[in-house]
Amino acid sequence: MGIKEQLLAYLQTYNKATLWLEQLERLFEHSSVQYREFAGAVAELESEGLLAAVRSAGRNGKQPSLAYRYRVDAPGLRRDQRQRLQQLRLTLHPAIGLDAYFALSEDVFAADWPWIERIGRRLDSHGLPAEPAPAPERSFELVGDEKWLAEGGKSLLERIGLWDKLLVQPVHDPLMMAVNPRMLERTPDSDSGESDGEPCLHLIVENKTTFHALLPILDETSFHTLIYGCGNKIVGNMEMFHLQYPVKARTHFFYYFGDIDHTGIQIWHEVEAQCGAVLAMPFYEGCLGKPPARGKTNQRRHENAVQSFLAYFREEERKRLAICLQEGGYYPQETLSTQELRSIWRSGIWKALKPLN
Structure with a gap:
């Protein structure tokens, strides 16, 4: 502006x-x-x-x-506002409508305009989406904030006539854990050759958007369960795991994938203390291939958790992540699209990863 x-x-x-x-x-x-x-x-x-x-x-x-x-x-400013709306309409992507603002106060438009500009740039470069996406993923695509739609962004999109065109999928609360039926059929004495020494693999994801994205391909992986962490609720809920999945003849190996911010790192650190969960590095490495988001400047830093987290990364990545976190940058899980998440889960090398030092 x-x-x-x-x-x-x-x-x-x-x-x-x-x-x-x-x-x-x-x-x-x-x-x-x-x-x-x-x-x-x-x-x-x-x-x-x-x-x-x-x-x-x-x-x-x-x-x-x-x-x-x-x-x-x-009065002249109101006339100017009408003229400006008419002029701005010509500069925006044709899918964006401004008619609603002719009947609204100027302060509503002034508050909405920075978001409209950002959305317009996204549509100019990528066009309208061809496939549906969960609300947090679409929100991050549009404005770089995965929570924007839930915090008032939907109303703005309805004002400019875009909501129905963006193919936003509602994200419903899932069950906390999904079980891979194919892996249930594999027992230590089956023809698979699997022995008691081979652990059951479990993937914990912090957010429900990621859970929904990965759930359809659970049976295409070697993982026994996909667990929805529901933010920091996972810390208490993990105590129920062996009651809900009573496979006692096997060891269990847990991977964790959450937001790369101070809150997400602390949640992982607490889960790691409970069940030894290691970072699901293929997903985290996928995040690092994208630019970080900005705005997490008010989260509390837990130094031990951050140092334990950074220990999984190579030295160059550690430095980059340390600077990112210090400056309020972060990587939400939604920085990876549904297709990227699925590709990583299918092709990732899943082994008992430990910190590099």
């Missing part, structure tokens, strides 16, 4: 007849905008009659000169 557009967005939510120049200047005090650029945008609003200098307040004497105080033409 340009300087003039930011000024307009502010003015359209302003509910007083006059304002001081310093109120407009504060909008850019933490940006790289130069005075000449700022003054040029304010001068344009003056020439369009949307701002009128209060002569008795004087001018600042800079070049170009601006008034210390302005009257705001509220």
Whole structure:
């Protein structure tokens, strides 16, 4: 959004007849905008009659000169808003509609516009989706935040007429554990040659989106179960595992795949203490092939958990992950699409991976 557009967005939510120049200047005090650029945008609003200098307040004497105080033409700003909506409609992907905003207050549009721009760029580069995807996965694709749809994004998509076009699948709460029927038929004394010394493999995933993505191919893998962690609920629920899966003649080997953020790392660390769960490295390595998301700056860091987690990675990856986490970056499980998750599970080398040091 340009300087003039930011000024307009502010003015359209302003509910007083006059304002001081310093109120407009504060909008850019933490940006790289130069005075000449700022003054040029304010001068344009003056020439369009949307701002009128209060002569008795004087001018600042800079070049170009601006008034210390302005009257705001509220009706003119509403006209400008309508014209701007009509102009912006021409610049956006044709699937995005702005008609709803002609009947809404300007502040609603000002709040929605950054998201609309981001969604528009995604559609310009990738087009509308051809296949359905779970809501968190689609949410991450659109705006880089897997929770955005659930936290109000759906309403915005309905306003711009996109919701029904994005093929968003609802994600229902699954059962906590799914069992591979093919592996149930394999017993130590069967023709498979499997012995008591071969462990039953179990994959724990933190989020239900990943559970739903992997569930259809469980019987194509060598894993005995797929376990839905449900965030940190898995820490308590793991105590029930041997009651729910009472296969006592075998050892059990657990892999874990969760979000690469401080919360996800801490959950894994606690599960690892309970059942020795190791990182499902093929999935984590797949995440590292993607750019990190940003915004996890308020999570508590658990140093022992982070160091144990980083020990699974090569030195270069450790450094990159350490910097990412320190700067508030993270990798949600939804950074991998359904097809990528399935491909990794089918082709990954699943062995008793231990930390590299």
